[in-house]
Amino acid sequence: MATPPSTSSSGKRLSFPSSKVSPPPHEEHPDFDPVLAGIASRILFRSGIDPISSGPLYVISAAALPDPKTTDYDRLLPYVLSCLPSDDELADSSLGGGTYSLVLFAGGRADGKTNRPPWGWILQAYYLLGRAVRKKIQRLWIVHERAWIRIILEMLQTVVSPKFRRKIIHVTDLSELSHHINICKLEIPLQVYLHDRKLCPYIQIPHPPPPLFGEPPFPHIAGQRKDEIPIVLTDCSRYLRAYGLRTEGLFRVAASKQILDIAQEAYDRRQRIRMNEFGPHVAAGLVKLYYRSLPSPIIPERIYEDLEVRFDKNNTASKEETLRILLYNTETNGGLPEDSRKLLTRHLLPLLSLVAAHEPDNKMTASNLAICISASLTRSEDIMRDTEISRGPVKLLIQWGIEEFDRLSPALPQRKSSTGIDSEKGGATVF
Amino acid sequence: MSARKKVLLKVIILGDSGVGKTSLMNQYVNKKFSSSYKATIGADFLTKEVMVDDRLVTMQLWDTAGQERFQSLGVAFYRGADCCVLVYDVNNSKSFDMLDSWRDEFLIQASPNFPESFPFVVLGNKIDVEESKRQISQKRAMAYCQSKGNIPYFETSAKEAIHVEEAFEVIARNALAQEESEEYNEDTWATVNIHFDDPQGGCAC
Numbered sequence: 363m364a365t366p367p368s369t370s371s372s373g374k375r376l377s378f379p380s381s382k383v384s385p386p387p388h389e390e391h392p393d394f395d396p397v398l399a400g401i402a403s404r405i406l407f408r409s410g411i412d413p414i415s416s417g418p419l420y421v422i423s424a425a426a427l428p429d430p431k432t433t434d435y436d437r438l439l440p441y442v443l444s445c446l447p448s449d450d451e452l453a454d455s456s457l458g459g460g461t462y463s464l465v466l467f468a469g470g471r472a473d474g475k476t477n478r479p480p481w482g483w484i485l486q487a488y489y490l491l492g493r494a495v496r497k498k499i500q501r502l503w504i505v506h507e508r509a510w511i512r513i514i515l516e517m518l519q520t521v522v523s524p525k526f527r528r529k530i531i532h533v534t535d536l537s538e539l540s541h542h543i544n545i546c547k548l549e550i551p552l553q554v555y556l557h558d559r560k561l562c563p564y565i566q567i568p569h570p571p572p573p574l575f576g577e578p579p580f581p582h583i584a585g586q587r588k589d590e591i592p593i594v595l596t597d598c599s600r601y602l603r604a605y606g607l608r609t610e611g612l613f614r615v616a617a618s619k620q621i622l623d624i625a626q627e628a629y630d631r632r633q634r635i636r637m638n639e640f641g642p643h644v645a646a647g648l649v650k651l652y653y654r655s656l657p658s659p660i661i662p663e664r665i666y667e668d669l670e671v672r673f674d675k676n677n678t679a680s681k682e683e684t685l686r687i688l689l690y691n692t693e694t695n696g697g698l699p700e701d702s703r704k705l706l707t708r709h710l711l712p713l714l715s716l717v718a719a720h721e722p723d724n725k726m727t728a729s730n731l732a733i734c735i736s737a738s739l740t741r742s743e744d745i746m747r748d749t750e751i752s753r754g755p756v757k758l759l760i761q762w763g764i765e766e767f768d769r770l771s772p773a774l775p776q777r778k779s780s781t782g783i784d785s786e787k788g789g790a791t792v793f
Numbered sequence: 794m795s796a797r798k799k800v801l802l803k804v805i806i807l808g809d810s811g812v813g814k815t816s817l818m819n820q821y822v823n824k825k826f827s828s829s830y831k832a833t834i835g836a837d838f839l840t841k842e843v844m845v846d847d848r849l850v851t852m853q854l855w856d857t858a859g860q861e862r863f864q865s866l867g868v869a870f871y872r873g874a875d876c877c878v879l880v881y882d883v884n885n886s887k888s889f890d891m892l893d894s895w896r897d898e899f900l901i902q903a904s905p906n907f908p909e910s911f912p913f914v915v916l917g918n919k920i921d922v923e924e925s926k927r928q929i930s931q932k933r934a935m936a937y938c939q940s941k942g943n944i945p946y947f948e949t950s951a952k953e954a955i956h957v958e959e960a961f962e963v964i965a966r967n968a969l970a971q972e973e974s975e976e977y978n979e980d981t982w983a984t985v986n987i988h989f990d991d992p993q994g995g996c997a998c
Binding site: 611647 | 795809810811814830831832833834835836859860869870887888890891894
């Protein structure tokens with residue numbers, strides 16, 4: 363597959379013996395190594411669109427390079443190269459005329475170390491790429507450059523064509539990269555964000571959209587009212603339902619402030635994140651933060667007194683009755699504001715009732731969850747009054763809502779009939 | 794000033810969720826530990842009367858919810874505090890990293906007259922958990938406390954009542970010293986002088 367490097371244009375460039383690249387074993391082959399394949403897919407992956415050619419864009423993340431002492435780089439190489447398009451694929455591709463670009467995040471891991479692959483390996487990797495693959499690169503953006511990358515480029519000067527060198531663009535950080543490509547469509551590893559933050563405290567993109575946090579949840583767009591649950595909430599729910607339900611102290615334990623900030627800013631740019639790198643506490647933290655920053659809190663101050671009456675010990679209304687009024691009636695008929703009802707019944711309560719169902723693992727009872735979340739649902743000028751309301755009626759509202767959600771949910775107009783809904787709470791139409 | 798008035802010391806306990814603020818307080822005040830995993834609502838206080846040297850003081854211990862929303866509890870809550878206890882979990886490095894922001898928040902909200910000398914005490918809790926889970930070494934915690942103006946540091950276990958009594962003794966002593974220094978600053982020099990001239994050391998009660 364590999365073609366020997368061309369020596370025709372310049373006699374100065376070194377000629378390397380042609381080596382054979384054997385593709386990695388097929389996934390079902392006994393020699394297939396899923397660990398190496400996993401490492402490779404974090405080192406090199408396809409993401410976003412090349413603005414130059416409209417072809418694919420590939421990302422190389424140096425932070426994902428494993429320790430050469432513990433990982434066999436020779437065995438890793440075919441797995442890494444298989445993440446790139448082959449000569450044949452490129453020749454055949456209709457997209458972007460078979461061309462593509464690369465973004466290299468050279469920044470290291472959060473602990474400041476970078477695993478540098480052996481020099482010979484880099485040269486070998488370059489040769490094994492194949493001539494067509496090399497030629498069809500439109501641009502190579504190098505972000506967060508480090509000394510060893512510069513050394514490689516110097517070394518490669520003797521073997522790389524001057525033409526290729528002209529395709530290389532150096533940028534200092536993600537803000538600068540955003541002037542070349544739309545980084546919001548790019549899958550950026552957490553390590554890269556953490557490295558970027560050391561250089562620059564905030565990512566500034568051209569023409570940023572209005573922030574998602576602090577926006578009305580169901581804004582009017584072109585005269586139409588948006589009805590979907592905000593994407594950050596659905597992303598967090600999806601991730602938590604799949605991977606987070608057994609995490610001890612979910613919604614109680616605070617997330618790392620720095621990582622939570624990174625995640626929030628990403629969503630404010632309308633950029634998705636690799637939730638599995640951020641973890642369950644960040645996902646739960648995003649949910650709390652989203653509710654806490656709503657322009658109009660879920661429980662507005664004007665209904666504090668009404669809530670105190672409804673949750674008074676002497677009130678004879680049943681739990682279910684009280685919940686039905688608050689969660690399903692219009693505001694003029696005693697219910698919560700429309701946006702609050704939508705978010706509670708379609709997002710928060712289904713999610714929390716699922717978390718509470720895993721209480722033996724995560725230790726979060728309905729009451730515990732209600733305590734931890736209710737503080738994020740009130741926000742008036744008077745924090746002492748908020749505390750009073752959130753620890754009293756709001757806590758009960760959420761706790762009952764979690765406990766009774768199954769019984770209440772059939773009343774949800776959006777909810778489909780029981781067919782087609784999985785056995786877990788929540789079903790297909792709620793998040 | 795010669796007649797001793799009853800001293801009420803306001804102590805605020807801060808730290809991330811789940812580090813054991815309520816448990817430490819319960820262990821100190823009620824000599825009880827509950828392993829139930831129960832979050833604290835808002836803020837609440839327990840009181841305990843203790844003898845500091847020969848003085849009877851009432852400690853009002855304010856337990857706070859570690860929820861992010863309560864990171865800015867407001868001026869009303871922090872006002873008049875005599876000591877601030879910062880708690881982290883030695884098995885959770887994030888809770889240690891957050892000490893600074895809890896401390897800053899306190900100083901901003903409480904705005905004591907002399908922030909550099911305001912008494913803080915740091916407690917590294919849950920030392921009963923097996924050693925292999927430990928994330929913050931004693932050395933690291935002590936270096937931090939030293940860098941912040943020699944904050945007293947204790948490694949505690951609310952579960953097994955290790956160093957809880959000792960820690961709160963220092964908390965009470967430092968809170969009392971703070972309370973007295975505040976009085977000193979508020980009083981006129983004349984009164985203070987009389988107070989200092991008392992050969993009985995002020996113990997005329």
